[in-house]
Structure formats: structure tokens, C-alpha cells
Amino acid sequence: MRREPAQTLGDYTPLLFPAAMLTIFFVVPFGTMIAVSFFQRQQGGFYTPAFVYDNYARFLSAFFGGVLGFSLMLAIAVAVCCVVLALPFTYLLTRMARSVQVLWLVALLSVLSLSEVIIGFAWSTLFSRTAGITNILVALGLMGEAQALTPSFGAVLTGMVYQAFPYTVLVLFPALVRLDPTLTEAARTLGASPLKAFFTVVVPALRNTIVATLIMVFIFALGSYLLPQLLGRPQHWTLSVLITDQAIYQSNMPFAAAMAVFLVLVTLGLVALTVIAGRKGEAA
Amino acid sequence: MKINSIKRRTLLGAGLAGASMLAMPAVLRAQDRSLKVGVYGGYFKDSFDKNIFPEFTKATGISVESVAEPTGEAWLVQLEQAARAGQAPADLSMMSQVAMLKGQATDLWTPIDMAKIKDASNLLDRFINKYPDGRVAGVGAVSWYITLVTNTNVYKEPPTSWEALWDPANADKLGLLALVSNSFLLEVTAKTFMGGTNALDTEEGILKAFEKLAEVKPNVRLWYRDEAQFEQALKSGEIPMGQYYHDVTGLAAADGHPVRSTFPKEGGIQDSGCWALSRASQKVEEAHVFIDYMCQPAIQATLSRKVGTAPTVKRESTDLTDKEFAAVSSDIEPIIPRYDLYQTKSDWLNQKWTELIVG
Numbered sequence: 001m002r003r004e005p006a007q008t009l010g011d012y013t014p015l016l017f018p019a020a021m022l023t024i025f026f027v028v029p030f031g032t033m034i035a036v037s038f039f040q041r042q043q044g045g046f047y048t049p050a051f052v053y054d055n056y057a058r059f060l061s062a063f064f065g066g067v068l069g070f071s072l073m074l075a076i077a078v079a080v081c082c083v084v085l086a087l088p089f090t091y092l093l094t095r096m097a098r099s100v101q102v103l104w105l106v107a108l109l110s111v112l113s114l115s116e117v118i119i120g121f122a123w124s125t126l127f128s129r130t131a132g133i134t135n136i137l138v139a140l141g142l143m144g145e146a147q148a149l150t151p152s153f154g155a156v157l158t159g160m161v162y163q164a165f166p167y168t169v170l171v172l173f174p175a176l177v178r179l180d181p182t183l184t185e186a187a188r189t190l191g192a193s194p195l196k197a198f199f200t201v202v203v204p205a206l207r208n209t210i211v212a213t214l215i216m217v218f219i220f221a222l223g224s225y226l227l228p229q230l231l232g233r234p235q236h237w238t239l240s241v242l243i244t245d246q247a248i249y250q251s252n253m254p255f256a257a258a259m260a261v262f263l264v265l266v267t268l269g270l271v272a273l274t275v276i277a278g279r280k281g282e283a284a
Numbered sequence: 285m286k287i288n289s290i291k292r293r294t295l296l297g298a299g300l301a302g303a304s305m306l307a308m309p310a311v312l313r314a315q316d317r318s319l320k321v322g323v324y325g326g327y328f329k330d331s332f333d334k335n336i337f338p339e340f341t342k343a344t345g346i347s348v349e350s351v352a353e354p355t356g357e358a359w360l361v362q363l364e365q366a367a368r369a370g371q372a373p374a375d376l377s378m379m380s381q382v383a384m385l386k387g388q389a390t391d392l393w394t395p396i397d398m399a400k401i402k403d404a405s406n407l408l409d410r411f412i413n414k415y416p417d418g419r420v421a422g423v424g425a426v427s428w429y430i431t432l433v434t435n436t437n438v439y440k441e442p443p444t445s446w447e448a449l450w451d452p453a454n455a456d457k458l459g460l461l462a463l464v465s466n467s468f469l470l471e472v473t474a475k476t477f478m479g480g481t482n483a484l485d486t487e488e489g490i491l492k493a494f495e496k497l498a499e500v501k502p503n504v505r506l507w508y509r510d511e512a513q514f515e516q517a518l519k520s521g522e523i524p525m526g527q528y529y530h531d532v533t534g535l536a537a538a539d540g541h542p543v544r545s546t547f548p549k550e551g552g553i554q555d556s557g558c559w560a561l562s563r564a565s566q567k568v569e570e571a572h573v574f575i576d577y578m579c580q581p582a583i584q585a586t587l588s589r590k591v592g593t594a595p596t597v598k599r600e601s602t603d604l605t606d607k608e609f610a611a612v613s614s615d616i617e618p619i620i621p622r623y624d625l626y627q628t629k630s631d632w633l634n635q636k637w638t639e640l641i642v643g
Contacts, residue, residue: 043631046364046390063639124513130520148522151505234462234507234642242638248358249463249509250634251386 030264037257047254055258064239064259068266071222071238078160078221079214085161086168087210091202093169094176105173108166116163120230123159124150127231155231160224164217171216175209176202211278215271222267239263318347319570322359322374324557325352326511327532328591335590340577346570355466355511357383364392367564375565376574378425378557382465382626384413387560388421389627394561395419400572403579406597413558422558423575424596426587429530429552429618430461430468436542438524446476446548448525454503459514459526462507464637465630467527468553468621473497475550475619484622490629494636507641518543527553531592534611547614554618556596588612 006012040050093104126132127150137143149155183205187197203210225240239259247256321337323329329352337348351374353359360383366373379387387393398404398420411424432443449458449472461467473493474483483489505523508514515532517523519541530552533545559578561571577583584595585602594613595602625633 041631042389043628046386058635063643067642121513128517128520128522130522148505229509230513237642242642245463245634245638248361249465250630251357251361251364252631252634253361 033257034261036253037261039254039257041252041254046251055254056262058255059259059262064242067237067239067242068263070236071240071263072266072270074156074160074228074236074238075218075221077157078164079217081157081161082164082168082217083172083210083214086165086172086213087203087206088198090169090172090176091198094173094179105170108169111162111166116224116226119159119163120227123155123162123227124230127155127158150231151233151236153232153236156228156236159227159231160221163224163227164220167220168213168217171213172206172209175206179205208278211274215274219267219271222263316347317345317570318349319376319567319574320349320351320372320374321574322351322353322377324355324378327535331535331591335586336578336583340574344573344577346573348574351377353377355380357386357465359383360386360392363387363562364390367392367562370564372562372564372566374562375567376559376561376571379422379560380466380555380557381413381621381623384422384558384560385623385627388413388415392560392563393421394563394565394568394571395421396423396561396575397572398423401576401579403576403581403597406581406601407579408596408598411556411558411596413560422560423579425557425559425578426591426593427554427556427596428593429547429554429613430527431530431533431545431552432548433518433526433528433533433543433545435518435521435524436544438521442544442546443525444546444549446472446550448548449500449503449527451503454525456503456505457523457525458500458504459506459508459517459523459528460500460504461527462509462641464633465626468555468619469497469500469527470494470625470633471619471621472527472550472553481619481622484625490625490633491636494640498640501641504641531612534592547616549616551616551618552614554594554620 036047037055038051038053039047039055040052041047041055093101096104127148129146129148132146132149134143134146134149138146179202183201184197187201188194192200222238223240225238225244228236228238229241240263243256243259243263246252246259321332323332329350333350337350341347353374357380359377360379362373363377364387384393395415401423404423407424411427412420413422413424415421432446432448434442448454449460460469464470470484470490470493471481473496474481474489477496478489478493484493506514506517506526511529511532514523514526514528515536518526518528518533519536521542528545530545530547533543536543537545559571559575561568565571579597581595581597581601582603584597585604585608587593588595588602588604588611589608592612595604599609
């Protein structure tokens with residue numbers, strides 16, 4: 001089938017619906033947020049329309065810089081963990097029988113149906129001293145005394161990886177299914193071990209997919225605000241937690257909006273850098 | 285060409301249909317006597333649903349739809365945003381004092397006509413919240429205490445003083461409220477170590493209190509925003525000590541959970557909730573009937589017995605026995621939060637506080 005280039009204005013009508021949706025549900029709210037971020041905060045009240053830079057000025061401090069740095073670091077750690085775990089898993093999954101694949105995918109999809117709250121509370125129970133997994137280790141004689149594994153950085157990371165893992169698998173799955181099996185067969189025929197074939201053939205062939213997946217999980221993890229609160233100490237709170245604090249509890253919408261705008265800009269910047277670096281790597 | 289014109293017409297029709305659908309809620313407004321009342325979710329709302337609202341409907345014929353509101357100022361923000369759009373997610377809401385003051389700043393609360401509240405004379409003055417110009421912004425609904433709570437399995441003996449929070453023996457055992465404006469820990473610090481909350485009059489005094497409060501940090505396992513999170517951990521003994529609501533802890537203890545609430549010798553923190561009417565609400569008449577009903581000494585006594593809150597009317601006007609009164613309140617002079625600070629210095633306090641616990 002050949003694609004006809006658009007001839008008349010009417011040919012663009014199918015685009016109207018997505019464009020309208022994007023405008024209503026993305027452009028307008030985001031524009032409102034940018035506008036609010038310049039509004040004047042009324043302490044002890046709400047805000048009044050104005051054009052001031054105060055909200056951005058307050059954000060530019062070592063304290064918020066530290067929180068932003070931690071949030072980015074956490075999101076990168078989650079993205080890397082997810083891809084490192086999900087890539088071999090998905091690769092092996094695509095080599096399994098159809099029925100087994102369906103079973104795994106259904107199980108993973110059911111994890112997606114869990115809310116962040118349930119995941120958070122479940123993990124905080126699993127990591128607790130009174131009812132957690134360390135009790136099993138004690139029963140097995142592997143540990144002397146049950147201890148609490150939460151709140152800690154490890155707990156936050158585990159919870160967030162658990163939450164993002166199904167997305168990662170679902171994004172990698174189509175690419176891995178489409179991967180030509182003759183590539184690995186050729187590598188094997190030429191004497192590569194299965195492990196070597198995986199790293200020298202499968203991984204490079206999927207480079208773009210892997211980078212795209214990393215970016216997706218990174219952005220997904222950056223927005224997390226509940227799990228760091230439920231499973232971490234205050235020093236593990238992400239910028240999203242502080243944004244929520246300002247918006248919900250301090251009724252300081254302008255400052256919350258300014259922080260959110262900043263977070264979006266930094267995210268877009270990092271994604272752009274990754275894409276540019278990817279292109280350069282390809283050209284070389 | 286023909287196909288295109290049909291498409292455009294369909295699109296126009298769809299647009300019109302969409303626009304009229306958006307306008308509909310404003311056209312339809314139920315005329316029956318009803319009232320949406322916001323109360324804190326969980327135990328609190330359950331007790332109101334069971335013990336208070338049905339009786340009110342029986343007495344007045346006004347049906348009540350209860351709305352679970354989150355604690356802290358989350359609900360204030362929602363009411364404020366909704367009022368800007370002319371909507372009221374609840375007509376009347378139970379609001380804390382800090383939220384009342386913040387709402388006053390934007391005229392969020394419809395003034396209450398005290399002439400319509402028959403039992404107004406019984407109300408204690410400090411529970412009537414007024415605008416600076418004297419209009420009544422809210423009328424005391426209930427008052428409650430935040431006290432020192434412990435798990436009875438872990439602590440055989442109850443603690444006697446707020447100093448227990450600073451005790452190195454309690455390392456990593458405390459659950460405290462995560463916000464400066466709902467934990468009132470600055471006031472606790474001032475009352476326990478600095479001779480009273482007047483010490484917070486100056487910025488130097490506040491900074492000193494922050495410094496003292498920083499010593500608590502190693503003892504804190506959980507800074508909670510969500511009550512359920514701490515309540516669960518307290519019951520299981522996972523986090524065996526902390527600050528929590530006296531009423532809810534009493535209800536949990538009555539259900540057989542190993543928890544207790546203690547009034548420290550420096551006093552419990554007394555906070556109160558007002559009934560406040562959103563300016564977007566159309567149910568001004570019904571709201572006054574409801575407030576009037578809730579101010580009756582008999583209803584206040586029922587609240588003390590069933591919900592565990594302290595009355596906002598004079599104690600003599602109720603028929604509470606000494607024992608019943610002691611269960612919901614204490615003769616020890618309470619720590620009264622410095623609400624004024626959370627209005628005049630809210631951003632500064634919030635910034636210092638966040639740096640204290642996150643840094």
C-alpha cells in the first residue's frame with residue numbers, strides 16, 4: 001500500500017481529534033502550570049496573578065539542588081535496575097512456549113493493576129520487623145533476630161523497581177519477539193557461547209530499544225512520590241514529594257508549579273542529551 | 285468533497301454536544317433539603333455516620349451526605365480550588381485552626397449568623413473562629429488532643445513527659461507528624477524545654493527550638509503524613525512510640541489493640557475543628573440548622589462518649605461524668621498551638637522545618 005501525501009486541508013481532519021485531546025489535556029494544563037509558577041504567593045492565603053521570579057529564586061538553593069540530584073539519581077538507578085533485570089528475563093520469555101508466555105504476561109499485567117498505595121503498604125509489611133521476610137530467615141536459622149529493612153534506600157529502590165518492572169518488560173517484549181532468531185543461531189554456529197551471543201549480538205541489535213526503555217522508566221520513576229514516603233526516610237524523599245507538600249499541604253501553588261516546571265525542564269534536557277548522544281554513537 | 289462537509293458537520297455537532305454536557309451540572313441542582321458535610325476520613329467519619337448524622341436527619345428532615353476529607357491542609361486546597369470554580373465538594377467542613385486562618389485570608393468561609401445558633405451561649409469563646417473584622421468564620425465542632433502514644437507490649441510503663449521523645453533509649457522508635465503545621469512539635473519543644481510557647485515570639489526563639497528539635501531526629505523512624513501509616517505500625521509495635529490523636533488511640537485501645545495514649549506532664553496538644561461553610565455552597569440555611577444542632581450540649585456529650593472528642597461547649601452544660609470527661613480530656617493545662625505563626629511565618633517555618641527533617 002502506498003501512502004498518499006495530504007492533498008487538501010480536509011485530509012488533515014483525522015488529526016484534529018488527537019490534536020484537540022493533546023491541547024485540552026496536555027498543553028492547557030501545562031500552560032496553566034507555567035503561568036501559575038510566576039504568580040505571587042500570598043503567605044497564609046493563596047495566590048494572586050502576577051509576574052514574579054520569586055518562586056524560581058527560592059528553588060535555586062543547595063538544599064533543593066540536593067533533593068533534585070537525589071531524585072534524578074534514584075530515577076536513573078531504578079531505570080538501570082529495571083532494564084538489567086528485564087532484558088534477560090524478556091529474552092528468555094520470548095524463547096518459551098506460547099502458553100508460558102501468556103501466563104507470565106498476564107501475571108505481569110496484573111501487577112500493573114495494583115495501585116502505588118497497595119504496593120507501598122505491601123512492601124512496608126514485607127520489610128517490617130514484626131511481620132516481614134526477616135522472620136522467615138530467622139525461622140530458617142539464617143538470621144539471629146528479625147529486623148526492619150524499611151525505611152531505607154534499598155526499600156525505596158525495591159518498591160520502585162517492582163512497580164516499574166512490568167512496564168519495562170512490556171516495552172521490551174515486542175522488540176525481542178521480532179528479533180531474528182537466525183542472528184543468534186549464526187553466532188552459535190560460529191562458536192559463541194549462549195551468554196556471549198546474548199551480549200555481542202542481542203544487546204547491540206537492541207541498542208535503540210534499550211535506550212528508549214531506559215528513558216521511559218526514568219521518566220516514570222521520576223514522578224514517584226508515594227513509595228519514597230512509605231518506604232524511605234526524609235532524606236529519600238524525591239522532589240515530587242516536596243512538590244506535593246507545597247501544593248497540597250502548604251497551599252503554595254506558585255512554588256509547587258515552579259518546582260514542577262523545573263523538574264520537567266531538567267527531564268527534557270536529560271532526554272535530549274541521551275538522544276543526541278545516541279545519534280552521535282550511531283554515526284560513529 | 286461531500287465526505288469532507290459531512291465530517292465537518294459531525295464535528296460541529298460533537299462540539300456542541302460536548303459544550304452542553306460541560307454546562308449541565310450548573311443547570312441541574314437538586315432542590316431537596318440535603319447537606320454535604322466533610323469530616324476526617326476513617327474512624328472519625330465512621331463514628332459520625334453511625335452516631336450523629338442519622339439522628340440529625342431524624343430531628344430535622346435534612347439528609348446528610350458525609351464526605352471523607354483528608355487531614356492537614358489538603359482539604360483546604362481542594363475547597364479553595366473548587367470555590368474558585370464555583371463548586372463546593374462539601375457545604376460544611378470540619379476544619380483545623382490553621383486551615384481556618386488560611387481560608388479567612390481568601391474569604392473562603394461564608395460568615396455564620398450567630399443569631400441563628402440557639403446554643404451559642406454555651407460555646408467556649410476560644411472555639412469561635414472570627415475574621416479580623418468580627419464576622420464569625422467558623423463555629424467549634426469538636427476539640428481533640430494530640431498526645432504521647434505508646435504500644436503497651438513494648439512499653440510496660442507509660443511515659444510521663446514529652447522528654448521521652450528526646451531519650452536516646454528510644455532511638456529509631458518514634459513516629460511523628462511530618463509537617464510543621466500539624467505536628468506542633470515546636471510548641472512541644474518550647475513548653476518542655478523553654479518555659480512555654482511564648483519562647484516562640486521571636487525568630488531567635490524559634491531557631492533555638494528548631495535546634496533542640498533536631499536532637500529528636502535520630503529517634504524518628506517515620507515522619508508520617510498519612511495517619512493510617514502510623515496507626516498500623518503503632519498497633520503492631522513496629523513503631524512503638526509517637527505523637528497521635530488521643531481520641532483515635534482510645535478507640536483503637538477499646539477495640540483491643542495494645543496501644544495507650546498518655547497526657548504528658550507538660551500537657552497534651554489541644555487542637556480543634558470548626559464547622560466552616562464554603563462560600564460556593566448554596567445551603568446556607570441548612571448549614572445553620574446543622575451547626576445549631578451540633579452545638580447542643582447533649583450532642584457534644586454524645587460526641588465525647590462515641591467519638592472520643594472533647595466538647596467545645598462549657599463542661600457544666602453537659603451531663604458528662606468526671607470519668608467520661610477524663611477519658612476525652614485532662615486537667616493538665618494543654619499546649620495551645622501558636623496558630624498565628626503558621627499564618628505570618630508559614631513559608632519560613634516550612635522551609636526551616638523541611639531542611640531540618642530532610643537535610
